[in-house]
Amino acid sequence: MSHRHATSAELELYVLGGLDPERAAVVEEHCASCDACARGLAGEARLEVAFEQVARHAERAPVVARPVRAAAYGAAGLVAMAAAVLLWFGRAAATPTTGEGTAAAAHHTMQDGAILDARNDALDGG
Amino acid sequence: MKSFADAAPPFGFFTAAAAQRAPAAPSAAVPLGPAAGDDGALCSAALGGDAQAWSALVDRYNHRVVVALLARGIRIDRAKDIAQEAWMRLVEQQRLGKLDRLQLPGLAITQATFLALEAQRREAAARRHDPIDEPKIACALADPRGDAESRMMTEERVARAVEVLSRCSPSARKVFRLAYGGEGLSHAEVARRVGLSLQRVRQILCEVRAKLRAELEGEDER
Numbered sequence: 001m002s003h004r005h006a007t008s009a010e011l012e013l014y015v016l017g018g019l020d021p022e023r024a025a026v027v028e029e030h031c032a033s034c035d036a037c038a039r040g041l042a043g044e045a046r047l048e049v050a051f052e053q054v055a056r057h058a059e060r061a062p063v064v065a066r067p068v069r070a071a072a073y074g075a076a077g078l079v080a081m082a083a084a085v086l087l088w089f090g091r092a093a094a095t096p097t098t099g100e101g102t103a104a105a106a107h108h109t110m111q112d113g114a115i116l117d118a119r120n121d122a123l124d125g126g
Numbered sequence: 127m128k129s130f131a132d133a134a135p136p137f138g139f140f141t142a143a144a145a146q147r148a149p150a151a152p153s154a155a156v157p158l159g160p161a162a163g164d165d166g167a168l169c170s171a172a173l174g175g176d177a178q179a180w181s182a183l184v185d186r187y188n189h190r191v192v193v194a195l196l197a198r199g200i201r202i203d204r205a206k207d208i209a210q211e212a213w214m215r216l217v218e219q220q221r222l223g224k225l226d227r228l229q230l231p232g233l234a235i236t237q238a239t240f241l242a243l244e245a246q247r248r249e250a251a252a253r254r255h256d257p258i259d260e261p262k263i264a265c266a267l268a269d270p271r272g273d274a275e276s277r278m279m280t281e282e283r284v285a286r287a288v289e290v291l292s293r294c295s296p297s298a299r300k301v302f303r304l305a306y307g308g309e310g311l312s313h314a315e316v317a318r319r320v321g322l323s324l325q326r327v328r329q330i331l332c333e334v335r336a337k338l339r340a341e342l343e344g345e346d347e348r
Contacts, residue, residue, distance in 0.1 A: 017189050018328045032201060041196055042197065042199050045194070046197045050342050051306045054284055055302060057287075059303065
Protein backbone atom coordinates (compact mmCIF):
# COMPACT_ATOMS: atom_id res chain seq x y z
CA MET A 1 0.00 0.00 0.00
CA SER A 2 1.03 3.59 -0.58
CA HIS A 3 1.75 5.31 2.74
CA ARG A 4 1.49 8.85 1.43
CA HIS A 5 -1.91 10.37 2.12
CA ALA A 6 -3.84 11.60 -0.88
CA THR A 7 -4.05 15.37 -1.19
CA SER A 8 -7.38 17.17 -1.46
CA ALA A 9 -6.60 18.01 -5.07
CA GLU A 10 -5.91 14.37 -5.85
CA LEU A 11 -9.17 13.26 -4.26
CA GLU A 12 -11.07 15.91 -6.15
CA LEU A 13 -9.42 14.98 -9.43
CA TYR A 14 -10.07 11.32 -8.78
CA VAL A 15 -13.78 11.97 -8.37
CA LEU A 16 -13.78 14.13 -11.49
CA GLY A 17 -11.99 11.33 -13.34
CA GLY A 18 -9.04 13.56 -14.09
CA LEU A 19 -6.20 11.53 -12.58
CA ASP A 20 -4.03 9.46 -14.87
CA PRO A 21 -4.69 5.73 -14.46
CA GLU A 22 -1.44 5.05 -12.59
CA ARG A 23 -2.02 7.77 -10.01
CA ALA A 24 -5.70 6.80 -9.74
CA ALA A 25 -4.67 3.25 -8.93
CA VAL A 26 -2.33 4.49 -6.18
CA VAL A 27 -5.10 6.68 -4.69
CA GLU A 28 -7.55 3.77 -4.78
CA GLU A 29 -5.09 1.44 -3.10
CA HIS A 30 -4.35 3.97 -0.38
CA CYS A 31 -8.00 4.88 0.23
CA ALA A 32 -8.92 1.21 0.57
CA SER A 33 -6.92 1.05 3.78
CA CYS A 34 -6.73 4.63 5.10
CA ASP A 35 -9.78 5.82 7.02
CA ALA A 36 -8.94 9.52 6.78
CA CYS A 37 -8.44 9.47 3.02
CA ALA A 38 -11.49 7.24 2.53
CA ARG A 39 -13.55 9.83 4.40
CA GLY A 40 -12.06 12.58 2.24
CA LEU A 41 -12.90 10.65 -0.90
CA ALA A 42 -16.45 10.05 0.30
CA GLY A 43 -16.78 13.78 0.98
CA GLU A 44 -15.69 14.64 -2.55
CA ALA A 45 -18.10 12.05 -3.92
CA ARG A 46 -20.95 13.51 -1.85
CA LEU A 47 -20.15 16.93 -3.27
CA GLU A 48 -20.31 15.46 -6.75
CA VAL A 49 -23.78 14.03 -6.08
CA ALA A 50 -24.83 17.30 -4.43
CA PHE A 51 -23.85 19.22 -7.56
CA GLU A 52 -26.41 17.21 -9.51
CA GLN A 53 -29.02 18.47 -7.07
CA VAL A 54 -27.79 22.05 -7.49
CA ALA A 55 -27.88 21.71 -11.28
CA ARG A 56 -31.44 20.38 -11.20
CA HIS A 57 -32.44 23.23 -8.90
CA ALA A 58 -30.73 25.80 -11.11
CA GLU A 59 -32.49 24.47 -14.20
CA ARG A 60 -35.93 25.05 -12.70
CA ALA A 61 -35.08 28.22 -10.74
CA PRO A 62 -36.70 31.40 -12.09
CA VAL A 63 -34.46 33.90 -13.79
CA VAL A 64 -33.45 36.44 -11.15
CA ALA A 65 -32.48 40.00 -12.02
CA ARG A 66 -28.79 40.15 -11.32
CA PRO A 67 -27.38 43.17 -9.41
CA VAL A 68 -25.78 44.65 -12.53
CA ARG A 69 -29.03 44.37 -14.45
CA ALA A 70 -31.00 45.83 -11.53
CA ALA A 71 -28.65 48.83 -11.45
CA ALA A 72 -29.03 49.26 -15.19
CA TYR A 73 -32.82 49.17 -14.90
CA GLY A 74 -32.63 51.74 -12.07
CA ALA A 75 -30.46 54.08 -14.12
CA ALA A 76 -32.79 53.71 -17.09
CA GLY A 77 -35.73 54.59 -14.83
CA LEU A 78 -34.00 57.74 -13.57
CA VAL A 79 -33.18 58.82 -17.12
CA ALA A 80 -36.81 58.26 -18.12
CA MET A 81 -38.00 60.33 -15.16
CA ALA A 82 -35.58 63.14 -15.98
CA ALA A 83 -36.71 63.08 -19.61
CA ALA A 84 -40.35 63.25 -18.51
CA VAL A 85 -39.64 66.25 -16.25
CA LEU A 86 -37.75 68.06 -19.04
CA LEU A 87 -40.54 67.33 -21.50
CA TRP A 88 -43.12 68.65 -19.07
CA PHE A 89 -41.18 71.88 -18.52
CA GLY A 90 -40.59 72.19 -22.24
CA ARG A 91 -44.29 71.91 -22.99
CA ALA A 92 -45.08 74.29 -20.17
CA ALA A 93 -42.68 76.80 -21.70
CA ALA A 94 -44.37 76.39 -25.08
CA THR A 95 -47.91 77.21 -23.81
CA PRO A 96 -49.25 80.73 -24.78
CA THR A 97 -48.72 82.51 -21.48
CA THR A 98 -45.67 84.62 -22.11
CA GLY A 99 -44.45 85.60 -25.59
CA GLU A 100 -47.38 84.67 -27.77
CA GLY A 101 -49.89 85.74 -25.12
CA THR A 102 -48.31 89.17 -24.70
CA ALA A 103 -48.23 89.69 -28.44
CA ALA A 104 -51.89 88.75 -28.68
CA ALA A 105 -52.74 91.10 -25.83
CA ALA A 106 -50.74 93.87 -27.47
CA HIS A 107 -52.51 93.13 -30.76
CA HIS A 108 -55.88 93.36 -29.02
CA THR A 109 -54.86 96.62 -27.31
CA MET A 110 -53.80 98.10 -30.66
CA GLN A 111 -57.10 97.02 -32.25
CA ASP A 112 -59.06 98.51 -29.36
CA GLY A 113 -57.09 101.75 -29.68
CA ALA A 114 -57.83 102.02 -33.38
CA ILE A 115 -61.52 101.45 -32.76
CA LEU A 116 -61.53 104.12 -30.07
CA ASP A 117 -59.69 106.56 -32.33
CA ALA A 118 -62.18 105.93 -35.16
CA ARG A 119 -65.11 106.47 -32.81
CA ASN A 120 -63.62 109.70 -31.45
CA ASP A 121 -63.05 110.93 -34.99
CA ALA A 122 -66.68 110.20 -35.83
CA LEU A 123 -67.88 112.04 -32.75
CA ASP A 124 -65.67 114.94 -33.59
CA GLY A 125 -67.31 114.95 -37.02
CA GLY A 126 -64.11 114.04 -38.88
CA MET B 127 -16.00 -11.44 -6.84
CA LYS B 128 -16.09 -12.32 -10.51
CA SER B 129 -14.58 -9.64 -12.72
CA PHE B 130 -15.84 -8.54 -16.10
CA ALA B 131 -13.02 -10.38 -17.79
CA ASP B 132 -13.71 -13.61 -15.91
CA ALA B 133 -17.36 -13.59 -16.84
CA ALA B 134 -16.57 -15.01 -20.26
CA PRO B 135 -19.40 -15.93 -22.60
CA PRO B 136 -22.30 -13.73 -21.42
CA PHE B 137 -20.07 -10.76 -20.64
CA GLY B 138 -17.31 -11.45 -23.10
CA PHE B 139 -17.27 -7.85 -24.27
CA PHE B 140 -15.77 -6.75 -20.95
CA THR B 141 -12.11 -7.00 -21.69
CA ALA B 142 -9.57 -7.10 -18.92
CA ALA B 143 -8.35 -3.70 -20.03
CA ALA B 144 -11.85 -2.24 -19.88
CA ALA B 145 -12.43 -3.70 -16.44
CA GLN B 146 -9.22 -2.14 -15.19
CA ARG B 147 -9.73 1.16 -16.95
CA ALA B 148 -13.37 1.83 -16.25
CA PRO B 149 -13.28 2.40 -12.49
CA ALA B 150 -10.37 4.77 -12.80
CA ALA B 151 -12.38 6.93 -15.22
CA PRO B 152 -10.29 7.22 -18.34
CA SER B 153 -9.56 10.84 -19.08
CA ALA B 154 -7.55 11.49 -22.19
CA ALA B 155 -8.24 7.97 -23.37
CA VAL B 156 -11.94 8.68 -23.95
CA PRO B 157 -12.61 8.59 -27.68
CA LEU B 158 -14.12 11.77 -29.06
CA GLY B 159 -15.31 10.43 -32.39
CA PRO B 160 -18.64 11.32 -33.95
CA ALA B 161 -20.41 8.47 -32.20
CA ALA B 162 -18.98 9.40 -28.80
CA GLY B 163 -21.87 11.66 -27.91
CA ASP B 164 -24.63 9.53 -29.37
CA ASP B 165 -25.94 8.06 -26.17
CA GLY B 166 -29.30 7.09 -27.61
CA ALA B 167 -27.76 5.04 -30.40
CA LEU B 168 -25.42 3.29 -27.98
CA CYS B 169 -28.26 2.44 -25.61
CA SER B 170 -30.38 1.14 -28.49
CA ALA B 171 -27.51 -1.03 -29.67
CA ALA B 172 -26.91 -2.28 -26.12
CA LEU B 173 -30.59 -3.15 -25.77
CA GLY B 174 -30.19 -5.14 -28.97
CA GLY B 175 -27.37 -7.13 -27.37
CA ASP B 176 -24.42 -5.35 -28.98
CA ALA B 177 -21.42 -6.21 -26.78
CA GLN B 178 -19.34 -3.29 -28.02
CA ALA B 179 -22.11 -0.85 -27.18
CA TRP B 180 -22.28 -2.25 -23.65
CA SER B 181 -18.53 -1.93 -23.35
CA ALA B 182 -18.65 1.70 -24.48
CA LEU B 183 -21.43 2.47 -22.00
CA VAL B 184 -19.47 0.83 -19.17
CA ASP B 185 -16.41 2.87 -20.13
CA ARG B 186 -18.49 6.00 -20.16
CA TYR B 187 -20.54 5.61 -17.00
CA ASN B 188 -18.85 3.19 -14.63
CA HIS B 189 -16.98 5.95 -12.84
CA ARG B 190 -20.25 7.76 -12.10
CA VAL B 191 -21.62 4.57 -10.57
CA VAL B 192 -18.51 4.16 -8.41
CA VAL B 193 -18.71 7.80 -7.27
CA ALA B 194 -22.39 7.38 -6.34
CA LEU B 195 -21.43 4.41 -4.16
CA LEU B 196 -18.52 6.32 -2.61
CA ALA B 197 -20.97 9.10 -1.72
CA ARG B 198 -22.86 6.52 0.35
CA GLY B 199 -19.73 5.88 2.38
CA ILE B 200 -18.82 2.60 0.66
CA ARG B 201 -15.09 1.92 0.42
CA ILE B 202 -13.47 2.25 -2.97
CA ASP B 203 -12.56 -1.42 -3.47
CA ARG B 204 -16.05 -2.51 -2.48
CA ALA B 205 -17.62 0.21 -4.62
CA LYS B 206 -15.72 -0.98 -7.69
CA ASP B 207 -16.84 -4.59 -7.12
CA ILE B 208 -20.47 -3.59 -6.66
CA ALA B 209 -20.38 -1.40 -9.77
CA GLN B 210 -19.04 -4.33 -11.81
CA GLU B 211 -21.76 -6.59 -10.56
CA ALA B 212 -24.41 -3.95 -11.29
CA TRP B 213 -23.34 -3.80 -14.93
CA MET B 214 -23.35 -7.58 -15.20
CA ARG B 215 -26.86 -7.71 -13.77
CA LEU B 216 -28.04 -5.15 -16.32
CA VAL B 217 -26.54 -7.15 -19.17
CA GLU B 218 -28.14 -10.29 -17.80
CA GLN B 219 -31.52 -8.59 -17.64
CA GLN B 220 -31.11 -7.45 -21.22
CA ARG B 221 -30.22 -10.97 -22.35
CA LEU B 222 -33.33 -12.30 -20.62
CA GLY B 223 -35.46 -9.68 -22.35
CA LYS B 224 -36.32 -7.95 -19.08
CA LEU B 225 -34.83 -4.61 -20.05
CA ASP B 226 -36.95 -2.47 -22.34
CA ARG B 227 -35.37 0.91 -21.50
CA LEU B 228 -31.82 1.88 -20.73
CA GLN B 229 -31.43 5.24 -19.03
CA LEU B 230 -27.86 5.75 -17.96
CA PRO B 231 -26.18 6.30 -15.63
CA GLY B 232 -29.36 6.40 -13.49
CA LEU B 233 -30.33 2.78 -14.01
CA ALA B 234 -26.82 1.49 -13.27
CA ILE B 235 -26.62 3.65 -10.14
CA THR B 236 -29.99 2.37 -8.93
CA GLN B 237 -28.93 -1.22 -9.58
CA ALA B 238 -25.63 -0.69 -7.77
CA THR B 239 -27.37 0.96 -4.81
CA PHE B 240 -29.76 -1.97 -4.59
CA LEU B 241 -26.84 -4.40 -4.56
CA ALA B 242 -25.05 -2.37 -1.89
CA LEU B 243 -28.11 -2.41 0.36
CA GLU B 244 -28.64 -6.09 -0.29
CA ALA B 245 -25.04 -6.77 0.74
CA GLN B 246 -25.54 -4.65 3.84
CA ARG B 247 -28.61 -6.70 4.71
CA ARG B 248 -26.73 -9.99 4.23
CA GLU B 249 -23.79 -8.84 6.32
CA ALA B 250 -26.07 -7.71 9.12
CA ALA B 251 -27.86 -11.05 9.03
CA ALA B 252 -24.55 -12.93 9.05
CA ARG B 253 -23.32 -11.08 12.10
CA ARG B 254 -26.54 -12.04 13.91
CA HIS B 255 -25.73 -9.75 16.81
CA ASP B 256 -26.38 -6.66 14.74
CA PRO B 257 -30.07 -6.04 14.29
CA ILE B 258 -31.14 -5.33 10.72
CA ASP B 259 -32.42 -1.82 10.35
CA GLU B 260 -35.42 -2.80 8.22
CA PRO B 261 -37.16 0.61 8.10
CA LYS B 262 -33.97 2.32 7.04
CA ILE B 263 -33.29 -0.24 4.31
CA ALA B 264 -36.88 -0.12 3.08
CA CYS B 265 -36.75 3.66 2.95
CA ALA B 266 -33.48 3.63 1.04
CA LEU B 267 -34.80 1.06 -1.41
CA ALA B 268 -37.86 3.17 -2.08
CA ASP B 269 -35.70 6.10 -3.03
CA PRO B 270 -32.13 4.92 -3.45
CA ARG B 271 -30.67 8.37 -3.97
CA GLY B 272 -32.93 10.41 -1.75
CA ASP B 273 -31.43 9.31 1.53
CA ALA B 274 -27.89 10.42 0.80
CA GLU B 275 -29.05 13.69 -0.70
CA SER B 276 -31.34 14.57 2.14
CA ARG B 277 -28.48 14.03 4.56
CA MET B 278 -26.25 16.28 2.53
CA MET B 279 -28.40 19.11 1.43
CA THR B 280 -31.06 21.38 2.74
CA GLU B 281 -33.18 23.50 0.45
CA GLU B 282 -31.64 26.63 1.88
CA ARG B 283 -28.11 25.48 1.13
CA VAL B 284 -29.09 24.43 -2.36
CA ALA B 285 -30.64 27.84 -2.95
CA ARG B 286 -27.45 29.55 -1.76
CA ALA B 287 -25.38 27.32 -4.01
CA VAL B 288 -27.61 28.18 -6.96
CA GLU B 289 -27.07 31.84 -6.19
CA VAL B 290 -23.30 31.33 -6.10
CA LEU B 291 -23.57 29.47 -9.39
CA SER B 292 -25.51 32.35 -10.95
CA ARG B 293 -22.53 34.62 -10.26
CA CYS B 294 -20.18 32.40 -12.27
CA SER B 295 -19.41 33.23 -15.88
CA PRO B 296 -21.93 32.10 -18.53
CA SER B 297 -19.43 29.61 -19.97
CA ALA B 298 -18.75 28.11 -16.52
CA ARG B 299 -22.48 27.81 -15.89
CA LYS B 300 -22.93 26.07 -19.22
CA VAL B 301 -20.16 23.57 -18.49
CA PHE B 302 -21.64 22.92 -15.04
CA ARG B 303 -25.16 22.46 -16.43
CA LEU B 304 -24.01 20.04 -19.11
CA ALA B 305 -21.92 18.01 -16.67
CA TYR B 306 -24.36 17.84 -13.77
CA GLY B 307 -27.76 18.70 -15.29
CA GLY B 308 -30.43 16.49 -16.74
CA GLU B 309 -28.30 15.33 -19.64
CA GLY B 310 -25.49 14.25 -17.30
CA LEU B 311 -22.88 14.26 -20.03
CA SER B 312 -19.42 12.84 -19.57
CA HIS B 313 -16.67 15.44 -19.33
CA ALA B 314 -15.39 14.39 -22.74
CA GLU B 315 -18.81 14.99 -24.25
CA VAL B 316 -19.09 18.36 -22.47
CA ALA B 317 -15.73 19.32 -23.95
CA ARG B 318 -16.95 18.36 -27.40
CA ARG B 319 -20.18 20.35 -27.00
CA VAL B 320 -18.55 23.57 -25.80
CA GLY B 321 -15.48 23.30 -28.00
CA LEU B 322 -12.95 23.24 -25.18
CA SER B 323 -10.29 20.73 -24.24
CA LEU B 324 -11.06 18.07 -21.67
CA GLN B 325 -8.45 19.57 -19.35
CA ARG B 326 -10.03 23.02 -19.62
CA VAL B 327 -13.47 21.61 -18.84
CA ARG B 328 -12.11 19.91 -15.71
CA GLN B 329 -10.32 23.11 -14.74
CA ILE B 330 -13.60 25.04 -15.03
CA LEU B 331 -15.39 22.39 -12.97
CA CYS B 332 -12.68 22.58 -10.29
CA GLU B 333 -13.11 26.37 -10.16
CA VAL B 334 -16.89 26.10 -9.82
CA ARG B 335 -16.48 23.35 -7.20
CA ALA B 336 -14.22 25.65 -5.18
CA LYS B 337 -16.89 28.35 -5.23
CA LEU B 338 -19.73 26.01 -4.31
CA ARG B 339 -17.82 23.96 -1.78
CA ALA B 340 -18.25 26.43 1.08
CA GLU B 341 -22.00 26.64 0.51
CA LEU B 342 -22.55 22.92 0.23
CA GLU B 343 -20.22 21.65 2.91
CA GLY B 344 -21.38 24.21 5.49
CA GLU B 345 -21.07 22.85 8.96
CA ASP B 346 -19.84 19.48 7.66
CA GLU B 347 -16.52 20.97 6.63
CA ARG B 348 -13.62 18.65 6.88
